[in-house]
Amino acid sequence: MDGFTHNWEETQKKDKVKEERMRELGITVLRFLDEEVMFDADNVMKKIEEYIDRYEETHPPAPSQEGETHPPTPSQEGRSQKPKLRPM
Numbered sequence: 411m412d413g414f415t416h417n418w419e420e421t422q423k424k425d426k427v428k429e430e431r432m433r434e435l436g437i438t439v440l441r442f443l444d445e446e447v448m449f450d451a452d453n454v455m456k457k458i459e460e461y462i463d464r465y466e467e468t469h470p471p472a473p474s475q476e477g478e479t480h481p482p483t484p485s486q487e488g489r490s491q492k493p494k495l496r497p498m
Contacts, residue, residue, distance in 0.1 A: 438465075
């Protein structure tokens with residue numbers, strides 16, 4: 411959400427750096443003005459939903475891994491499923 415401070419050059423530079431880093435991490439940034447969110451929330455929601463619909467059309471979900479077995483990781487080896495309780 412962009413407020414009046416986003417008109418300042420320094421804020422825009424910082425936003426650009428943060429947005430580039432988020433893109434590197436695979437995060438998409440959708441920008442909206444304060445006024446849009448406060449006075450036209452329905453339209454903002456519509457834009458978000460449209461983005462999600464387009465994303466889902468081009469990025470099918472990964473197949474479920476339910477039921478697959480994997481060998482234990484080194485940190486899991488030797489551990490029982492339930493913690494052992496010590497008598498008091």
